[in-house]
Amino acid sequence: MKHLNKFLLATLCILSFSTMQAQDEDNPWAITLGVNAVDFYPTGEGEGGDVTSSTYYNEFFNASDHWNILPALSKISVARYIGGGFNFELAGSLNQIDKFGDEGVDDLSYYGIDGLFNYSLRSLAGDGWFDPVIGAGGGYTWIDDEGAATLNGKLGFNFWFSDNLALTLQAMYKHSFDNDQMHKHWQHTGGIKFAFGGKDTDGDGIYDKDDECPEEPGLEEFNGCPDSDGDGIEDRNDECPNEAGLAQFNGCPDTDGDGVADPQDECPTEAGTAEMNGCPDADGDGVKDSEDECPDEAGPAENNGCPWEDKDNDGVLDKDDECPEVAGTAANNGCPEPTVEVIEELNEYSRTILFDLNKSSIRQESEETLQSIADIMKEYPQTIFHIEGHTDSTGSASYNEKLSRERAASVRQFLIEAGIPANRLTSEGYGETQPIASNNTAKGRQENRRVEISLDKEREMKEPAAEDTTDM
The missing domain is CATH 2.40.160.20 (Porin)
Structure with missing residues (x-):
């Protein structure tokens, strides 16, 4: 042609x-x-x-x-x-x-x-x-x-x-x-x-430009990524990619059906609780039965699941009782609390504490008084004391509350520096809300401007081992 x-x-x-x-x-x-x-x-x-x-x-x-x-x-x-x-x-x-x-x-x-x-x-x-x-x-x-x-x-x-x-x-x-x-x-x-000309490196029928796993054969519903165990969860989001599981457990199974996925379940074939990492706790004391020496009687982990003794029957377990042979109070770690007379003596000192005008700074002449307070507190090392700041009604209520709180905090800080542990002292300001005399007279207002000290029983029960060093 x-x-x-x-x-x-x-x-x-x-x-x-x-x-x-x-x-x-x-x-x-x-x-x-x-x-x-x-x-x-x-x-x-x-x-x-x-x-x-x-x-x-x-x-x-x-x-x-x-x-x-x-x-x-x-x-x-x-x-x-x-x-x-x-x-x-x-x-x-x-x-x-x-x-x-x-x-x-x-x-x-x-x-x-x-x-x-x-x-x-x-x-x-x-x-x-x-x-x-x-x-x-x-x-x-x-x-x-x-x-x-x-x-x-x-x-x-x-x-x-x-x-x-x-x-x-x-x-x-x-x-x-x-x-x-x-x-x-x-x-x-x-x-x-x-x-x-369309490139499909892994040969899964999904072109590389649309394939989020271009070098690993996968499924179209997962944009080309695999689901090896066929549980409907793609491998890259599946914490157990070779074992069919549930979406709620990120693709892992829960063999015993206790709501704890097998990888986190320390007893995967025995139904337990999430708190016990999937193991049973018959007495609910937080110690799994396999490690509980008293599985039917609640007790702490420190005592292998058995209850602690309380020899003096004061409600404070011997392990926490600093006076295990003498009945005391929980607020004072099992030891007797300071007497009313001791508290009154502390308050006699505290009422004489002087501050600079409209400030929270303590005047120098009150430092000896505060040291006497610290010396008394050191005799009761297990007692938590609460320092209260009070004012008269002169000025706004918000200002008075702030000033009383700062003055109480200043006293607390002085006592900490004098050797009283921070976790044995709390402070709060109450402003003009708790007068002990009339605010209509100069004498009454003077009496209302005061610092008082009491026992903080509530805090002792809430955080007996706290190591608070915050300057309140």
Whole structure:
């Protein structure tokens, strides 16, 4: 067949075009292999020279009378996706011309190379199997030894059987501006389109660009990530990826059904409690039965689950009782509390404490008094004392509350520095809310401006071992 080298040149151009840099789209490349038919009749050619606009589509589908068909692979194209529904296609074709409209001609060779920009109308409605395409571009066509450039427009349809395979049908009009009317013609193509180029490293059917685990085969519902144990929780979020479990336990099982996942369950085959890390605790004392020497009698862990003794029956267990042979109070760690007379002596001292005017700073002449208070407190090392600050009603209530609180805190801080442990002292300001005399007289107001000391029994019960060093 004449000019075969021209067709080979076209094919080489197409294949060289495939080296263009790939875009990040699924299957950006497509190759189409097909058969083409060339028809001059609907352009007005081959009708005795009577060329009018009405003849452009006459007998458009009259294949038996007007179409030149080479019954073999006669067209190949390569297309590259650009984006937004557009692709660029480079095609090469060959044919044998023996019909020029109604006229017969000697076998003429036909070669063509065409480049078109195509737009897929399917992109307007989303993905689907039916894919209409329009395109425009140009090319060069040789008929026998004569060649001419053409302006091309096409309409085509792709019918997708899968993501990679489609039947394609198209009709393209090639218009030449030279004087040789044989270069104006229609070219129809039918073929098979193969789309490729989408990268799927792990072969799970999900392209790498959409695959959150591109090197590990996975499932579509997990964006390409695996669920090895099939429990509906992808491996990367599954704390037990090889053992089916429950979502509430991040993919881990709960064999004994006690609400504690097996990895955290110290007794995974025996129902227990969350507090005991999944182990049972029959007496509810916080010691699991396997370690409880008295499993049916509540007791502390320090005593292996058995109760502590209280020899003096004062309600303070011997382990906490600093006077285990003598009954005392819980507020004083099992020891007897200071007497009323001792508290009164402390308050006699405390009422003489002087502060700078409208300040919480203690005047120097009161330091000896405070030291006497500290000396008395040291005789009762297990007792918590509460320091109260009080004012008269002069000034606003908020100011008085703040001033009384700060003065009580100053006394507390002095006593801490004098050697009284911080966890044995509390302080609070009560402002003008607890007067002991009338605020209508100077004498009464003076009596109301005071610091008092009492026992803090409530704190002893709440936090007997606290080591508070906060400057209140």
